[in-house]
Amino acid sequence: xxxxxxxxxxxxxxxxxxxxxxxxxxxxxxxxxxxxxxxxxxxxxxxxxxxxxxxxxxxxxxxxxxxxxxxxxxxxxxxxxxxxxxxxxxxxxxxxxxxxxxxxxxxxxxxxxxxxxxxxxxxxxxxxxxxxxxxxxxxxxxxxxxxxxxxxxxxxxxxxxxxxxxxxxxxxxxxxxxxxxxxxxxxxxxxxxxxxxxxxxxxxxxxxxxxxxxxxxxxxxxxxxxxxx
Numbered sequence: 001x002x003x004x005x006x007x008x009x010x011x012x013x014x015x016x017x018x019x020x021x022x023x024x025x026x027x028x029x030x031x032x033x034x035x036x037x038x039x040x041x042x043x044x045x046x047x048x049x050x051x052x053x054x055x056x057x058x059x060x061x062x063x064x065x066x067x068x069x070x071x072x073x074x075x076x077x078x079x080x081x082x083x084x085x086x087x088x089x090x091x092x093x094x095x096x097x098x099x100x101x102x103x104x105x106x107x108x109x110x111x112x113x114x115x116x117x118x119x120x121x122x123x124x125x126x127x128x129x130x131x132x133x134x135x136x137x138x139x140x141x142x143x144x145x146x147x148x149x150x151x152x153x154x155x156x157x158x159x160x161x162x163x164x165x166x167x168x169x170x171x172x173x174x175x176x177x178x179x180x181x182x183x184x185x186x187x188x189x190x191x192x193x194x195x196x197x198x199x200x201x202x203x204x205x206x207x208x209x210x211x212x213x214x215x216x217x218x219x220x221x222x223x224x225x226x227x228x229x
Contacts, residue, residue, distance in 0.1 A: 010040075012126035012220035013090075017041040019218050019225045020088050020122050026054050029076065031114035032068060033089025034061040034107035037124055041088045046071035058084060060114050061107040062175045078113065087118040091125055092137045092208070094217050096228055098123075099191050103140030103208030106165070106172060106180050112206050115213040123214050127221040134191050138182040139198075140165070140208040145179055147203020152181070154201045158194070160185050178205055 017040040024030060024045075032042055042064065049055065049072060056074045058081055059065035065075050089111055093101040100123065102108055115121045139160075143151045148164075155162045160183040165172040172180050188194060195209040217228040 009126045009128060012222070013037045013040045013124065014044070015220035015223075015225065016124035016126065016218045017044045017088070019220070020124050021045070021048060023120060023122060024048070024053070024055065024086055028055045028085040029081065029083075030055050030057045031084045031087030031089070031118055031121075032057050032059050032064050032073075033087070033111055033114070034064045035090050035105035037090025037126070038064065038088070039067065041124060042067055042071065042073065046073055049073060058114060060089070060110040061105070064107070078110065081117060083119060084114060084117040086120040086122065087114050088122050088124060089115070091123045091129055091210075091217070093131050093134050094123060094125060094129055094214075094228075095131060095134060098212075098214040098217060098228060099134060100210040100214060101134050101137050101139055101208050102210050103142075103180070104137070106140070106174050108140055108208045109142050109174070109176060109206035112210065112213070115210060118215075121213055121215045123217045125217060125219045127219060130219060133187045133189065134209070135185055135187040138163075138184050139194075141181050141183060141198065142174055142176065142205040142207075143179045143181055144203045144205060145177075148179060148181075151201055151203050154204075155181070155183050158185070158197055176205070
């Protein structure tokens, strides 16, 4: 976003991450998100472990797992877990009703699995991420490659303007071997209805609308910490 002071933004992300750790207890299984905000949480968690906190973690991406392991955070395989005590992740947008758009980092499917397994799903953000209506940020969807054209047709039928995500001029491929399509639906009056419609599309593995999956959002605004529950 234009006009945002990145240093201020990073400081708010760090403040929100620190505030989230009051909810982490010894012997918890902690779900770790992906992206710049989640990175602050992972680095903070590593410091807590060095200070004596005993936890194990589950990662929402290969990148997150590599970072966590490099910092001495023990990682469990996500497929072995029946539940997660607490997860800490970022968001691209959120509303006070705790609806989110996530997936800017391309890890939305695993992030959604972690959120679904979590007893306490905490989102940490800087103040730029709070919106009155979702949709200024495009909605990422993860698509099985052979279904790409079918899914694009279905997204167009929902009045979505879809763009296949590229990285370094190549098609972006998720950790699951799928494509990410970023879809502009405009500002969303009824994100719940759009989420249900997207759920019905065969070949669409996951979408970035997180509805009813969040326990609380911890947002830093300057020196202030605001909690939305």
